[in-house]
Amino acid sequence: MYSQIYRNKLKTNILIFIFIIVVIGVAYAAAVVSGGNVTTIVITAFIFSILSSLGSYYYSDKIALSLSGARGPIKKEDNPYVYRMVENLCITAGLPMPKIYIIPTSAMNAFATGRDPAHSSIALTSGIIENLENEELEGVIAHELSHIKNYDIRVMSIVAVLAGIVVIIADYVFRWGIFFGGRRNSENSNSLALIVGIVMIVFAPVFAELIKLAVSRKREFLADASAAMLTRYPEGLARALEKIAGNSEIKNSNAAIAHLYISSPFGRKAKNWFYKLLSTHPPVEERIAALRSMTQ
Numbered sequence: 168m169y170s171q172i173y174r175n176k177l178k179t180n181i182l183i184f185i186f187i188i189v190v191i192g193v194a195y196a197a198a199v200v201s202g203g204n205v206t207t208i209v210i211t212a213f214i215f216s217i218l219s220s221l222g223s224y225y226y227s228d229k230i231a232l233s234l235s236g237a238r239g240p241i242k243k244e245d246n247p248y249v250y251r252m253v254e255n256l257c258i259t260a261g262l263p264m265p266k267i268y269i270i271p272t273s274a275m276n277a278f279a280t281g282r283d284p285a286h287s288s289i290a291l292t293s294g295i296i297e298n299l300e301n302e303e304l305e306g307v308i309a310h311e312l313s314h315i316k317n318y319d320i321r322v323m324s325i326v327a328v329l330a331g332i333v334v335i336i337a338d339y340v341f342r343w344g345i346f347f348g349g350r351r352n353s354e355n356s357n358s359l360a361l362i363v364g365i366v367m368i369v370f371a372p373v374f375a376e377l378i379k380l381a382v383s384r385k386r387e388f389l390a391d392a393s394a395a396m397l398t399r400y401p402e403g404l405a406r407a408l409e410k411i412a413g414n415s416e417i418k419n420s421n422a423a424i425a426h427l428y429i430s431s432p433f434g435r436k437a438k439n440w441f442y443k444l445l446s447t448h449p450p451v452e453e454r455i456a457a458l459r460s461m462t463q
Contacts, residue, residue, distance in 0.1 A: 186219075186329045187216040187220065190215065191209055220325075224282055225282065227328045232290060236270055239290075240288070241267050249304075252301075252308060253267055253289065256305065265279070265289050266288040268291070269293055270290055270292040274416055275430075276292050277308075278427040280427060281320045287315045289315075291308075300406075305400075306398055306403035309404070310390050311429065323427050326426070391404060401459065
C-alpha cells in the first residue's frame with residue numbers, strides 16, 4: 168500500500184511535467200507556423216500550463232463532480248443509510264469522512280475524487296443505492312475509499328482535467344493556424360499551418376487518451392483487493408460488479424472522467440484485444456474472478 172501511495176504521488180508530478188512540456192511544444196510549433204514572437208508565445212504557454220496544473224490540483228474534484236452532474240454534498244439526515252455506511256467504513260479504514268454526492272440516474276455506478284484523503288469526495292448514483300444489497304453497496308463504497316487511501320484519486324482527478332485541456336489547446340491551435348495562415352501571403356506557409364493544425368487536432372485526443380491510460384488498470388484490481396480486505400467479504404463486491412456491469416451506462420457521460428468510475432459509464436463493449444489495450448478498466452469478468460479466488 169505504501170509503495171502504491173508513493174508511486175501515485177510520483178506519477179502525479181510526472182504527468183504534470185509532461186503536460187507542461189506538451190503545452191510549450193504546441194505553443195512553439197504554433198509560433199513558428201504563424202510567424203509570431205516565439206519567446207513571448209512560449210513564455211505565455213509556460214505560465215498557462217503552470218496555472219492549469221495548479222488549477223487541476225486544487226479544483227479537479229469540483230470539475231469532475233460538476234461534469235458528472237452530482238448533487239450534494241449530502242448530510243446525515245438526507246440519507247442516513249448511505250451516510251452511516253460510509254462513516255463506518257471510514258472508521259475501519261482510518262480515513263477522514265469524505266463528502267458524499269448523489270448522481271441522479273438509474274444507472275449503477277460510482278467514483279471517488281479529490282487531491283488527498285483530507286480533501287476527498289465520493290459520488291454514488293441513485294441507481295446503485297437503490298438496487299444493491301447492503302453487502303454489495305458496502306463493497307462498492309469500500310472500493311472507492313481504497314482509491315482515496317491509495318491516493319489514486321489525485322492521479323485520476325488531475326488526469327481528467329489535464330487531458331481535457333490538451334484537447335482544448337489542440338482545437339484552439341488548429342483554428343489559430345487557419346486564421347493566421349489565411350492572413351499570410353505565402354501559400355506554402357498557409358499549407359504548413361493547416362498541416363500542423365490538422366496533425367495537432369488529430370493526435371491531441373489520442374495523446375489525451377494515452378495520458379488517461381497512464382493511470383494503470385492495475386489500480387482497479389488493487390482497489391478491489393483493498394475493499395475485500397476492508398469489508399472481509401469479497402463476494403459482496405463481486406456480486407455488485409455483476410449487477411453494475413449490466414447497467415453502468417450513464418447518458419451524456421463525459422469521456423474526460425470515464426476512467427474515474429468503478430465501471431465504464433459507456434456500458435459494455437466488445438472485449439477484443441484492441442479494446443482491452445485502450446480501456447481504462449480491466450474486464451469485469453477478470454475482476455470478479457480475482458475477488459472470488461480470495462475465498463478459495
